[in-house]
Amino acid sequence: MVSSAGEPQILLHPRSRVVNILPSAVLQELILAVGSEWVISDPDRLLVYEADAQTAQKLAPQAVVLPSDTEEVSRVARVLHRHGVPIVPRGAGTGLSGGALAIEGGVVVGTSRMNRILEVDPENRRAVVQCGVLNTDLSAAAAPFGLHYAPDPSSQTACTIGGNVAENSGGPHCLKYGVTSRYITGLRVVLPDGETVWLGGQAREAPSFDLVGLFVGSEGCFGLATEVEVALVPVPEATRTLLAIFETLGDATRAVTSIISVGLLPAALEIVDQNTIKAVEASIFAAGYPTDAGAALVVEFDGIDAGLELEAEEAARCCEVAGARGVRRAESEEERLALWKGRKKAFGAMGRLAPDLLVQDATVPRSRLTEVLARISEVAERYDIQVANVFHAGDGNLHPNIVFDRRDPDETRRVEDASKEIMRICVDAGGTITGEHGVGADKRKYMPLVFSPQELEVLRGVRGVFDPEGLCNPGKVVPELEGGR
Numbered sequence: 500m501v502s503s504a505g506e507p508q509i510l511l512h513p514r515s516r517v518v519n520i521l522p523s524a525v526l527q528e529l530i531l532a533v534g535s536e537w538v539i540s541d542p543d544r545l546l547v548y549e550a551d552a553q554t555a556q557k558l559a560p561q562a563v564v565l566p567s568d569t570e571e572v573s574r575v576a577r578v579l580h581r582h583g584v585p586i587v588p589r590g591a592g593t594g595l596s597g598g599a600l601a602i603e604g605g606v607v608v609g610t611s612r613m614n615r616i617l618e619v620d621p622e623n624r625r626a627v628v629q630c631g632v633l634n635t636d637l638s639a640a641a642a643p644f645g646l647h648y649a650p651d652p653s654s655q656t657a658c659t660i661g662g663n664v665a666e667n668s669g670g671p672h673c674l675k676y677g678v679t680s681r682y683i684t685g686l687r688v689v690l691p692d693g694e695t696v697w698l699g700g701q702a703r704e705a706p707s708f709d710l711v712g713l714f715v716g717s718e719g720c721f722g723l724a725t726e727v728e729v730a731l732v733p734v735p736e737a738t739r740t741l742l743a744i745f746e747t748l749g750d751a752t753r754a755v756t757s758i759i760s761v762g763l764l765p766a767a768l769e770i771v772d773q774n775t776i777k778a779v780e781a782s783i784f785a786a787g788y789p790t791d792a793g794a795a796l797v798v799e800f801d802g803i804d805a806g807l808e809l810e811a812e813e814a815a816r817c818c819e820v821a822g823a824r825g826v827r828r829a830e831s832e833e834e835r836l837a838l839w840k841g842r843k844k845a846f847g848a849m850g851r852l853a854p855d856l857l858v859q860d861a862t863v864p865r866s867r868l869t870e871v872l873a874r875i876s877e878v879a880e881r882y883d884i885q886v887a888n889v890f891h892a893g894d895g896n897l898h899p900n901i902v903f904d905r906r907d908p909d910e911t912r913r914v915e916d917a918s919k920e921i922m923r924i925c926v927d928a929g930g931t932i933t934g935e936h937g938v939g940a941d942k943r944k945y946m947p948l949v950f951s952p953q954e955l956e957v958l959r960g961v962r963g964v965f966d967p968e969g970l971c972n973p974g975k976v977v978p979e980l981e982g983g984r
């Protein structure tokens with residue numbers, strides 16, 4: 500799967516195979532490190548780990564180990580480092596850029612057993628968790644204290660805090676609250692050679708280089724974060740949620756620009772387009788969105804009750820001026836969840852449209868949303884493919900999702916070509932190649948669109964500080980030079 504130039508071969512060929520067999524001496528040492536029950540080497544069981552949620556690329560690892568704590572991760576890392584075997588961290592595997600795949604062979608270190616909440620400290624509004632804790636489990640543990648963990652990826656019932664750290668994940672409410680990096684104050688990290696370090700800690704501003712900031716978003720290439728200290732925030736006192744229905748996608752994006760430009764800051768501004776609405780309404784997730792609408796916009800405000808009403812009224816007016824044919828308001832928590840349903844279940848519903856789904860992720864300046872979406876629609880028409888848009892509109896973070904059938908080689912080729920063109924359109928509009936799903940294996944080939952050769956060299960240098968041997972999640976993020984460095 501790796502060409503002579505060191506670039507991963509194009510992604511949409513799903514042949515799955517185990518790369519080499521791990522020497523039995525290494526396997527034995529891994530068993531000694533974590534116990535035989537927690538080492539998987541049976542090829543059938545390894546298939547579970549052959550892909551993440553971006554199923555375009557599949558490749559099973561040589562083995563999987565499931566340690567239970569920092570000490571065991573450290574032992575595993577030492578074994579692999581000594582034998583020169585790549586180590587690939589993996590949380591829940593909900594990633595959408597192929598980040599948790601052993602694309603250059605090696606051993607996946609799964610964090611599913613590292614799921615303990617170690618401390619909730621309401622007085623200081625912080626918590627310390629093992630990396631395999633699920634995002635929603637952390638908020639559930641903080642809820643009795645009136646607190647929650649703010650970054651809320653739509654996958655939050657499944658994805659891990661470690662995965663969120665590695666991807667610097669966002670989510671619908673990150674428009675107001677900010678993404679993961681804003682909430683991580685300390686990390687216990689096992690480096691690729693097995694050494695353990697604490698980065699950051701209780702004092703928010705460590706008097707040194709911001710190593711926590713550097714690690715967040717490092718996509719598993721700097722080591723494995725085993726414990727994470729997070730900042731918690733109060734659960735908002737009240738919310739106001741609106742669903743605005745538009746004839747066209749352009750009207751919906753104009754409403755978004757208008758809401759922000761009048762000075763409002765909603766907690767969330769999320770759009771689904773007509774193809775998505777149709778998929779949702781035809782599924783078990785039907786949310787009552789009108790299927791003839793061009794787009795639906797969910798607007799949510801939260802915070803102290805006083806003042807929210809005025810903000811919601813002003814946002815509704817912005818939607819009407821932009822051409823909304825109707826604006827619904829949630830009058831109860833039940834109605835609020837119903838308005839959100841069409842947005843939250845969109846990815847699941849797309850499974851109805853075709854056997855395969857390529858979830859794209861790019862960010863553009865908010866003011867360019869209307870124009871960029873029109874160009875994406877033109878690309879879809881030209882390549883005769885179906886694109887369904889569901890996205891964090893307030894952040895300018897697009898998800899043009901392409902549904903297709905990979906058994907059709909011609910369609911698969913058209914999807915690849917259209918994908919490249921969409922990336923270029925976003926970059927040309929002043930945007931970038933990922934908003935929240937990371938570069939992983941999937942977007943590595945697009946890095947030269949946004950970084951100069953000198954800048955890529957800086958990235959390689961930073962990676963080398965943490966991982967001089969290039970054994971930690973190789974084949975991800977930074978394109979290799981000719982000759983393999």
Ligand SMILES: Cc1cc2nc3c(=O)[nH]c(=O)nc-3n(C[C@H](O)[C@H](O)[C@H](O)COP(=O)(O)OP(=O)(O)OC[C@H]3O[C@@H](n4cnc5c(N)ncnc54)[C@H](O)[C@@H]3O)c2cc1C
Pocket residue numbers: 551552587588589590591592593594595597598599610630651652653654657658659660661662663664665666667668669670671718719720722723724725846847935936939972
């Ligand atoms: C339906 C759906 C909706 C989604 N919605 C959003 C969204 O709204 N916002 C968003 O940002 N993302 C979203 N995602 C993408 C994905 O859920 C996030 O990227 C998430 O953070 C991945 O977490 P994970 O535990 O599944 O990590 P994995 O997929 O297992 O791994 C992701 C990356 O993190 C690394 N990694 C995992 N654990 C560790 C660790 N402990 N230490 C170091 N590196 C580690 C892996 O090597 C890999 O590179 C969505 C995905 C799906 C399927």
